[in-house]
Amino acid sequence: MADSRPVTTTDSGIPVPSDEFSQSVGADGPLLLQDHYLIRKLAAFDRERVPERVVHAKGGGAYGVLEITEDVSQYTKADVFKRGRRTDLFLRFSTVAGELGFADTARDPRGFAVKLYTEEGNYDIVGNNTPIFFIRDPMKFPDFIHSQKRRADTHLHDNNMQWDFWTLSPESAHQVTLLMSDRGTPSSWRHMHGFGSHTFLWYNEAREKFWVKYHFKTDQGIKNFTHAEAAAAGAEDPDLHIRDLHSAIRRGEHPTWTLQVQVMPYEDAADYRFNPFDLTKVWPHEDYPPIDIGTLTLNRNPENYFAEVEQAAFEPSNLVPGVGASPDKMLQGRLFSYPDTHLHRIGPNYLQLPVNRPKNAVHSYGRDGAMRFTNPADPVYAPNSHGGPVADPNLLAGESYDVTGEIVRSAHRPHAEDDDFVQPRALWEKVMTDTDRAHLVANIVAHASAPEVTDRTKTRVVDYWRSVHKDLGDQVARGLHVNGK
Numbered sequence: 001m002a003d004s005r006p007v008t009t010t011d012s013g014i015p016v017p018s019d020e021f022s023q024s025v026g027a028d029g030p031l032l033l034q035d036h037y038l039i040r041k042l043a044a045f046d047r048e049r050v051p052e053r054v055v056h057a058k059g060g061g062a063y064g065v066l067e068i069t070e071d072v073s074q075y076t077k078a079d080v081f082k083r084g085r086r087t088d089l090f091l092r093f094s095t096v097a098g099e100l101g102f103a104d105t106a107r108d109p110r111g112f113a114v115k116l117y118t119e120e121g122n123y124d125i126v127g128n129n130t131p132i133f134f135i136r137d138p139m140k141f142p143d144f145i146h147s148q149k150r151r152a153d154t155h156l157h158d159n160n161m162q163w164d165f166w167t168l169s170p171e172s173a174h175q176v177t178l179l180m181s182d183r184g185t186p187s188s189w190r191h192m193h194g195f196g197s198h199t200f201l202w203y204n205e206a207r208e209k210f211w212v213k214y215h216f217k218t219d220q221g222i223k224n225f226t227h228a229e230a231a232a233a234g235a236e237d238p239d240l241h242i243r244d245l246h247s248a249i250r251r252g253e254h255p256t257w258t259l260q261v262q263v264m265p266y267e268d269a270a271d272y273r274f275n276p277f278d279l280t281k282v283w284p285h286e287d288y289p290p291i292d293i294g295t296l297t298l299n300r301n302p303e304n305y306f307a308e309v310e311q312a313a314f315e316p317s318n319l320v321p322g323v324g325a326s327p328d329k330m331l332q333g334r335l336f337s338y339p340d341t342h343l344h345r346i347g348p349n350y351l352q353l354p355v356n357r358p359k360n361a362v363h364s365y366g367r368d369g370a371m372r373f374t375n376p377a378d379p380v381y382a383p384n385s386h387g388g389p390v391a392d393p394n395l396l397a398g399e400s401y402d403v404t405g406e407i408v409r410s411a412h413r414p415h416a417e418d419d420d421f422v423q424p425r426a427l428w429e430k431v432m433t434d435t436d437r438a439h440l441v442a443n444i445v446a447h448a449s450a451p452e453v454t455d456r457t458k459t460r461v462v463d464y465w466r467s468v469h470k471d472l473g474d475q476v477a478r479g480l481h482v483n484g485k
Ligand code: NDP
Pocket: 131, 178, 181, 183, 193, 217, 222, 282, 283, 284, 285, 286, 422, 423, 424, 426, 427, 430, 431, 432, 433, 436
């Protein structure tokens, strides 16, 4: 070679005779099946895509570190939450309803999924930029997502379908209030909060139990687009949020979030004024004040999007000693659904990929399967008398809670203030500014004015917002030119 460039090879390392020309019978003739270089190149290309995520398909991510600054050992024995502990992490942001090429600026919740590479295995906090969700039972999840995605006939998004589902599911009102506010169109991933959203169990060395919620509050400050700004920014650059995060980190502007927790004593859950495991509700701060416990910093861009972002696999079931699941029904559904998706999307050994594998040694009896990279040595079964790994029940002692009852299919047991509209009403009445309220109304009206939204649906939209607050419903009614009930 005239220069120092390496010779192109196949993936088997065999030198390739040409980067340009297929093998043909004569310069103008047909191509040959024996041209292994061409055939493998095309076959590999045909298989480049793994199935995109059915939700949260479009996203971006970065590496960073979580540093814990407060002592929370009275609540949890998790090593990752010890004061002074610094834990490497990968964080993936995403939109929810769109496909891989969708605009980052769409009105949508944003995924906020953190993988903490702890000394005790990977701990994934797989949440959103909202502290709540549209529904509280996973039975409705596929239907909810279908209503947000494309119609069967036209393959178009359909606002009538969305409002039909939401107005028939009043538990959605709190999250739809957030979605229709300007927080539904964040100006960048750096300028929004992240939330673990679900309630989790924490237990300490003494096996005392607590319920906990995580909040990652942006230190960059909240910045949102208005409806018009989001539309303009998305038309200009559909990849705006991927670009913004990547450029900021490349410039050395490392975004940070303050990690807060709300801690509820275990016994409080039984007779709290609403169900503390209901994902459509927050815990009011005056009841359980948030405590600052650390800082999350993003400081390194991935080098390969496919390997590190597309193949990143987060699962709420990745919990470490000191942290457990709660009876939040949406969490229970997600504990199954996330790893199931990865098995389908990436393959049975996705946990061996560099972005997904833990930093600590794996001593699992799992073996074999497609694309297995490393396999355990003998003995390959437990129990065994040959010195293989042995489980330690003490590490997870405390990860338990009481449940009794008949097997039923029903809504959760009623609580004193079990109402779908109290919290969105508080948001409208107590928290939003006049500008927030005006934009919320305008955004709802714009969304529900799409040509496909029928008058019947619009009437239900007005009733839905009147249930949140009469003023809000009346303003939506005026904007939509319908009266409601
Ligand atoms: P607080 O007044 O103590 O807290 C209100 C919270 O809302 C703050 O976290 C605030 O922090 C956030 N907030 C402010 N403006 C907006 C906005 N335009 N859209 C969404 N969130 C906003 O009251 P409570 O804890 O009693 O909660 C009252 C209502 O606030 C709840 O019903 C819920 O709708 C909303 N909320 C509550 C949260 C909680 O965990 N308690 C978390 C987020 C929202 P910031 O501006 O930094 O986001």
